[in-house]
Amino acid sequence: MADILFVVDEQNATVTDRVFKMVENVIHMDHGSVALVFLIGVIFGGIIQYTRVDKFEKIAGFAMLKDTIIPKMLFLTVGLTSIGLYFMIQAGWAHYHVKPIILQGLLIGGTLFGISMAILGKCPGTGPVSIAEGRIDVLVGAIGGLFGGLVFTLYYDDFFKPLMGESMGESILTDFFKGNEDLTVLIFGVVVTLIAIAIPKLELYDEADLSKLPEDQRPDRKQ
Amino acid sequence: MANRLPWWVGGILMSGLLLLTFSIYGADRPIGASTYVPYAAALIFDLDPEKYSYIEHIKDAGSWEGVMLLGVLFGGFITSVFITKSFRISLIPSAWKTYKNKSVLSRLLWSFFAGFIMIIGARLAGGCTSGHFMSGMSQMAISSMIFGTVVMISLLVTGKYFYNTKGDK
Numbered sequence: 001m002a003d004i005l006f007v008v009d010e011q012n013a014t015v016t017d018r019v020f021k022m023v024e025n026v027i028h029m030d031h032g033s034v035a036l037v038f039l040i041g042v043i044f045g046g047i048i049q050y051t052r053v054d055k056f057e058k059i060a061g062f063a064m065l066k067d068t069i070i071p072k073m074l075f076l077t078v079g080l081t082s083i084g085l086y087f088m089i090q091a092g093w094a095h096y097h098v099k100p101i102i103l104q105g106l107l108i109g110g111t112l113f114g115i116s117m118a119i120l121g122k123c124p125g126t127g128p129v130s131i132a133e134g135r136i137d138v139l140v141g142a143i144g145g146l147f148g149g150l151v152f153t154l155y156y157d158d159f160f161k162p163l164m165g166e167s168m169g170e171s172i173l174t175d176f177f178k179g180n181e182d183l184t185v186l187i188f189g190v191v192v193t194l195i196a197i198a199i200p201k202l203e204l205y206d207e208a209d210l211s212k213l214p215e216d217q218r219p220d221r222k223q
Numbered sequence: 224m225a226n227r228l229p230w231w232v233g234g235i236l237m238s239g240l241l242l243l244t245f246s247i248y249g250a251d252r253p254i255g256a257s258t259y260v261p262y263a264a265a266l267i268f269d270l271d272p273e274k275y276s277y278i279e280h281i282k283d284a285g286s287w288e289g290v291m292l293l294g295v296l297f298g299g300f301i302t303s304v305f306i307t308k309s310f311r312i313s314l315i316p317s318a319w320k321t322y323k324n325k326s327v328l329s330r331l332l333w334s335f336f337a338g339f340i341m342i343i344g345a346r347l348a349g350g351c352t353s354g355h356f357m358s359g360m361s362q363m364a365i366s367s368m369i370f371g372t373v374v375m376i377s378l379l380v381t382g383k384y385f386y387n388t389k390g391d392k
Contacts, residue, residue, distance in 0.1 A: 018266045025286035032250035034290055040250065041294020042301075043240050049302035051233035052309070056316030063382025064322065069230045074356060076234030081241045081361035094245040097253050099349050099359055101366040109348030110370045114377025116341035118385060119333050121316060123352040124345060125256035127338075128292055132299030134312040137334045144338030149261035150268055151339075152346045156277035164347055173363035188363055196234065206317035208309070212226050 045129050052209075054129040056121035061204035063118035068202045079193030086185040098170040105164030226307050241361060252287070253358030256295075257345035259288035322386040 013021075026034050048054050053070055061067030088094040117123050120141045122130055127145075130138040152160055177184040203219075210218055228236075243249040262285025264270070265278045272278040278285075303310040315330045323329070345351040348370050350359060356374070359367025 013269075015267060015269075018269075019289075022262075022266065022286040022289045025282065026290050029283055029287065031252045031283075031287055032244075037250060037287060037290045038294040038297075040240065040244055040254070041291035041296075042298035043236075043294075044254065044291070045295035045298030045300075046302045046306075047228075047233055047236050047240065048295075049299045049309075050306060051228045051230065052307065053230075053233065054299075057318045060316075060318060060322075060382065060386070063378045064386050064388050065379065065382065066388070073230040073234045073237070074352075076231060077237045077241065077357055078360045080235065080238040081357070082363060084238065084242050085245055085361055088242065088246060093247055094242075095247075095251065096362050097245075097358075098362055098364045099355065099366045101369065102349060103369070105347045105349060106366060106369045107373055109344045109346070110373030111377045112340045112344030113348060113351065113370075114344075114374040114379075115381045116337040116339075116344060117352075117374070118378045118381035120337035120341060121319075123256075124260060124341065125254075125295075125351065125353040128256075128295045129299035129303075132296045133303035133310045135316075136312060136314045137316070137330050140331045141334035141338030141341075144335035145260050145342040146264045146267065146338075148339040148342030149264035149346070150270075152343050153261045153265055153270060153275050153277045156275065156280075160343075160347060171365045173365065173368075185363070192360075201230075204318060208317070 044125070045132065048126055048129045049133065054122065054126035054133075055206075056130075057204045057206050057209075058121075059123070059126065060118060060121035063121075064204075066202060067204040068199050072196050072199050072201065075192050075196035075199070079189050079191075079196060082192065083185060083189035086182075086189075096172065098172055100167040100170045102164045102167050108163065226309070237357070241357060245358075250287075253354060253362075254291075255284060255288055255350060255354035255358065256292070257288075257342065257351035257354060258284040259292050260342045261346060262286065262289055263292075322388055 023034055026037055031037070032040070051073065052058065053073060058067050058070050062070045085094060089096060120127070120138070122138055122141065124145070127138050127142055131142060173188060174181040174184050205219065241254060244252065244254050258281050261277065262281055265275070270278055272282070300310070314327045319330055348355065350367070350370065355367040355370040360371060
């Protein structure tokens, strides 16, 4: 069979074999080539690193309300993307991929996620960037995460799935404004973008940031 | 070269990347970044997909995000070394020293604990900051708006009580 690139012996498969299997899965899926998916990752990591939003001072700093770069950038991204994506879907260039409303899962999961994001100062997208730039504490967090993923997988059927509850469907905002979809999207996109601009800009600097600023712009020298 | 991009440049670039990923000429799917973790756990601990239904359930999303993750690590490393020159080995963030404590052990234990519940939380909710907040809210998904609201409240309450921010300017 020509389309099987790697023959994996399931009984004696090593971690490397299973990584090849992962790449093979992506080859057989219709969600972009392996090179494109890798490139999306490179750009994603590059944007996060170059804006420095993976820093502990940014995410934990927002939890302490001392830094607002994260919500400003997140809301701007959502505002712009919501309008662009709507046009792309209308033109047939993209599809919706909406996650279901599984209420208990969202409430319990969101609460745990918020607590851990404040403590670790990372999320699953920014964490790998921090590891790539040498942060050992985040690597320890990722190992904790691997065990979290292991426990979730092991007890999914018996414990976590019943805990999440039933899906209440996959509705989106425009479902509630039938006939006025265009206007709803426009208002949503513009309001979210304006929120991003309106959030007061606060920044929590650390010594490494401060040392790179010109002397007259250092907030710690102004007192 | 500036050592960091302003937030609005980052937002515009991230929006462009999301649209490329959503587009049928790109990947025709949203960006997500938490399904790869249980996928990686199954890969490392060699869990049997026939025994654990969750592995079969996340096979596609997990492998897609796994390949993307390799790109994220590469992109983050290259940018930190060559562009922002911020690569350095460190054990404890400076704001942790200011607002929590100076103990490396405390930071590492809390990191492990937070990482553990972060993935359980993300998988219970079916997404994280990338999948729910960015990709989901961009589709105006009600589930993602619920997630975003709960996370914001929980994040701010934890930030207020976990760190010692009183008595500081």
